[in-house]
Amino acid sequence: MTYDATFENSRPGTRLRPAPSLLLMAVAAAVLAGCANPSHRAPVEDRSGRPVASSPASAAPETAPKPPPGQENLGKPGYYAVKPGDTLIRIGLENGQNWRDIARWNNLENPDRIEVGQVVRVVPPGADPNGVVVRPVAPAARAESRPASGSASGASAPAPAATAPAAASTASASPASGSSSSSSVPAARDGDDDVNWTWPAAGSVVAGFDEVRSKGLSIAGKAGDPVYAAADGRVVYAGSGLRGYGNLIIVKHNATFLSAYAHNQTLLVKEDQAVRRGQKIAEMGASDADRVQLHFEIRRQGKPVDPAKLLPSR
Structure with missing residues (x-):
C-alpha cells in the first residue's frame, strides 16, 4: 500500500507536516536568494589562459619616443635638419661640403644611417656659420x-x-x-x-x-x-x-x-x-x-x- 502524506495531514486532529517536496523547494529558494545578493559575489577566476586586460588605472605609462639626434642644435647657423629622401651625399651637395667630412664632423659611424629630423653639422669646426x-x-x-x-x-x-x-x-x-x-x-x-x-x-x-x-x-x-x-x-x-x-x-x-x-x-x-x-x-x-x-x-x-x-x- 502506498503512503500518502497529503492524506495523513488532512485527517482531523492530526498536526500538519510539510511535504518533503515543499521543504526542498523552500531550501532551494533561500539558497538562490543568497546567491543573488551582490554583496556576497565570489571572485571570478579566468582559467582560459588568455591575458586579462588591466584597468586604465593600473596600465603602465607609455614611453615617449626618443627625439632624433642633434635637436639641441636645431635652427643654429651651420647645422642642417635631415629631410625625407636625404642622403649624406645630397646633404653635402646642397651645403657645398664633402659628405665624408660631414660624417666625420658628426661622428657618424654608419653614414648610410641618418634619420628624418636629425640635425647635423655642415660646416667644419673652427669655421664661421657661413662655412x-x-x-x-x-x-x-x-x-x-x-x-x-x-x-x-x-x-x-x-x-x-x-x-x-x-x-x-x-x-x-x-x-x-x-x-x-x-x-x-x-x-x-x-x-x-x-x-x-x-x-x-x-x-x-x-x-x-x-x-x-x-x-x-x-x-x-x-x-x-x-x-x-x-x-x-x-x-x-x-x-x-x-x-x-x-x-x-x-x-x-x-x-x-x-x-x-x-x-x-x-x-x-x-x-x-x-x-x-x-x-x-x-x-x-x-x-x-x-x-x-x-x-x-x-x-x-x-x-x-x-x-x-x-x-x-x-
Missing part, C-alpha cells in the same frame, strides 16, 4: 689621368683629414675652351670667388639654368664625348648614389665653390683625387637620363648658381 674656413687652402697635388676602378659604383679611397679641398694655382690650356689663362686661389674669403672656369664639354647648351626645374646647364653630345673639369679642385664624390644624377662627379674647388657633372657613361677619376682645369674626368652618357647629355652645375656654398654667368664666352 668659410679661415685657414689657407692647400695646393692641389699632381693630377692623375688613369681611370679609377669601380668608380661607377661609388667605390673610393677614404678622404684625408683635411677639411679644405685642394685648389691649384696654375693650369694648362683647356681642350674645351682653348684658353691659356691661369689664376691662383688665395686664402682670404673674398678670393674664393676668383675661380678660373672653363666649359666642361664642347657641345651646345640644350637647356639653360632654371631655379625651379634645372639647377644647371644641359650640354648635348654623343656617347663617349669627353667631359672636362671646369676648374682646379679635388673630387669629393664619384659614383651613382644620388638619384636623378646617374654616374656623377662632384669637384670641390675651394671653400665657396663646387661643380657637379651628371649622367656620365664612364667615370675616369675617383674620390679624393686632385684634378686640373680642362682635365678629362669622364665620358658623356645617358645614365639616369632620357638622352645623352652632360648636366653641369656650379654651386656657391651649396646653392645652385647659373653657370652661364661664370663660364667664359665661347
